[in-house]
Amino acid sequence: MKYSIIIPVYNVERYLRECIESALNQPVEDIEVILVNDGSTDSSGAICRDYAHRHPDRVKLIEQQNSGLLLARRVGFRAASGDVLMTLDSDDKLRSDALAVIDRAFSSSKVDMVIFALSRREDYSMDGVQAPFSASAFFSGDDLEELRYRLCSSSALNPLVLKAVRRTIFNVGEDYSRYAGLSYGEDLLQSLPLVDLASSACYIHEPLYYYRINYSSLTKRFSEEQVRSRRSVRNEQMRYAERWAECYDNPAFLTGVKGLCITSYAELAQLASETLPASEAVAKIGELAASEEFQDAYRDETARKRVRLDYRVIGTLMMHGLYSCIPPLCSIKGSLRKTAGR
Numbered sequence: 049m050k051y052s053i054i055i056p057v058y059n060v061e062r063y064l065r066e067c068i069e070s071a072l073n074q075p076v077e078d079i080e081v082i083l084v085n086d087g088s089t090d091s092s093g094a095i096c097r098d099y100a101h102r103h104p105d106r107v108k109l110i111e112q113q114n115s116g117l118l119l120a121r122r123v124g125f126r127a128a129s130g131d132v133l134m135t136l137d138s139d140d141k142l143r144s145d146a147l148a149v150i151d152r153a154f155s156s157s158k159v160d161m162v163i164f165a166l167s168r169r170e171d172y173s174m175d176g177v178q179a180p181f182s183a184s185a186f187f188s189g190d191d192l193e194e195l196r197y198r199l200c201s202s203s204a205l206n207p208l209v210l211k212a213v214r215r216t217i218f219n220v221g222e223d224y225s226r227y228a229g230l231s232y233g234e235d236l237l238q239s240l241p242l243v244d245l246a247s248s249a250c251y252i253h254e255p256l257y258y259y260r261i262n263y264s265s266l267t268k269r270f271s272e273e274q275v276r277s278r279r280s281v282r283n284e285q286m287r288y289a290e291r292w293a294e295c296y297d298n299p300a301f302l303t304g305v306k307g308l309c310i311t312s313y314a315e316l317a318q319l320a321s322e323t324l325p326a327s328e329a330v331a332k333i334g335e336l337a338a339s340e341e342f343q344d345a346y347r348d349e350t351a352r353k354r355v356r357l358d359y360r361v362i363g364t365l366m367m368h369g370l371y372s373c374i375p376p377l378c379s380i381k382g383s384l385r386k387t388a389g390r
Contacts, residue, residue: 052130087114201304233281307354
């Protein structure tokens with residue numbers, strides 16, 4: 049079985065070699081690494097060219113103008129020739145035996161998709177990580193309801209990097225150009241059709257991937273583009289939830305998405321509070337609270353109960369027009385996070 053590992057690259061010279069080496073040094077022979085240099089302006093491009101030159105049979109390089117993570121990944125997927133497709137972020141790395149573990153799972157269970165845990169620590173421990181499931185599991189037939197429900201009720205299953213997917217269900221030809229510039233939710237956007245098309249999957253409750261937290265990420269700052277991106281992806285998520293709710297006669301799919309919607313708006317209100325002047329933040333929070341999507345989600349009592357307490361409090365303040373109370377509350381939350389070292 050051949051594995052294609054797609055690595056989108058943009059200005060990540062500090063970690064790039066370590067990332068590429070973690071893919072090339074896997075204990076599985078038939079691997080291709082596809083580097084998509086997405087218009088890097090640092091030495092990342094030169095590093096990519098060096099690896100493509102030294103490993104012409106294993107490394108394929110695509111260079112393009114900056115198009116963003118989503119479209120860079122899609123270019124890599126279209127260029128892949130493997131039976132199984134994976135993606136690896138260029139500041140992260142795979143555990144040294146990750147593909148051996150994944151390959152055994154594919155060989156023994158014949159599934160369409162292998163899902164695994166990730167770690168935020170270089171020792172690959174699971175401390176502080178919200179795993180998709182609490183134990184290893186196999187999904188097929190009616191069991192797929194649980195897998196699909198998890199994608200509608202939690203963000204733990206969203207990351208594309210924790211999935212190895214057979215080409216037979218991977219929508220490599222799908223046109224995502226309408227989502228160009230997406231600044232939030234591209235993992236969920238691409239995971240929805242994969243989980244929908246899978247006739248079987250397994251989850252390995254073991255961290256095979258090191259996820260390096262990027263504190264300079266765009267998702268850490270408030271922007272109107274992020275608001276639009278969240279709404280766009282949430283609409284797509286709701287479309288799948290409606291279909292799955294009908295298929296399984298289970299309205300919990302819809303309730304789950306509404307709970308995530310409340311959380312998302314509370315996160316946006318918090319980001320506005322943390323990154324905008326107070327008066328501007330209060331005005332933006334008011335605009336968010338007036339959204340029909342937020343109002344509809346908040347009115348669902350079951351959905352509200354699913355939301356983490358701090359975000360539920362922010363959502364309640366939003367719903368009752370107490371916008372000016374949110375920035376000081378978020379300031380207190382920020383101080384507590386710093387005190388806790390998070």
